Amino acid sequence: MDKYYATGRRKNSIAKVWLTKGDGEIKINKRDIKEYFPRDFWVKNALEALDVTETTNDFNFNISVLGGGLTGQSGAVRLGISKAILLYNESFRSKLKPKGLLTRDSRMVESKKYGKRKARRGQQFSKR
Numbered sequence: 381m382d383k384y385y386a387t388g389r390r391k392n393s394i395a396k397v398w399l400t401k402g403d404g405e406i407k408i409n410k411r412d413i414k415e416y417f418p419r420d421f422w423v424k425n426a427l428e429a430l431d432v433t434e435t436t437n438d439f440n441f442n443i444s445v446l447g448g449g450l451t452g453q454s455g456a457v458r459l460g461i462s463k464a465i466l467l468y469n470e471s472f473r474s475k476l477k478p479k480g481l482l483t484r485d486s487r488m489v490e491s492k493k494y495g496k497r498k499a500r501r502g503q504q505f506s507k508r
Contacts, residue, residue: 384467388460390485393448397460399468402440408457409445422454429462429481433472439465455485 384399406427408416417423430436441461445453462481465472476482490499497503 382468384464386460386463386467388456388458388463388484390455390459391448391452391488393452393456394446395453395456395460396444397457397464398442399461399464400440400442401438404437404439406441406443408443417450417454419450422450425454426457426461428458428479429465429476432475432479432481433465435465439468459484 382401386397386399388395388397406413413423413426417426427436430439441464443457443460445457447453448456458481462476466476466482473482492499495502
């Protein structure tokens with residue numbers, strides 16, 4: 381039985397993805413994906429690679445996610461699943477690459493600056 385491993389990252393989240401042949405069971409931190417991500421948007425975002433390659437019920441995924449919030453975790457899972465599917469079958473590259481599913485989203489939160497309330501927001505000016 382073959383096992384494929386890939387890592388996905390987004391913001392401060394890291395997803396470790398193990399792919400095995402199966403019937404479409406997806407576990408994130410030992411919980412079902414629908415239970416882990418309460419909003420449909422996060423589930424759809426995470427599983428986009430399966431829809432694009434039309435392999436929704438072909439693989440089982442065991443995913444370990446840590447760090448960040450649910451949006452970042454969803455993006456990390458998305459990249460991890462895409463990379464694992466690519467390891468399984470290189471011919472899926474032509475479907476995944478044009479949709480941007482193999483590219484890490486490198487956007488991070490800008491750090492706070494001294495003398496400011498946030499990264500760019502300054503103090504409120506008071507004339508009187």
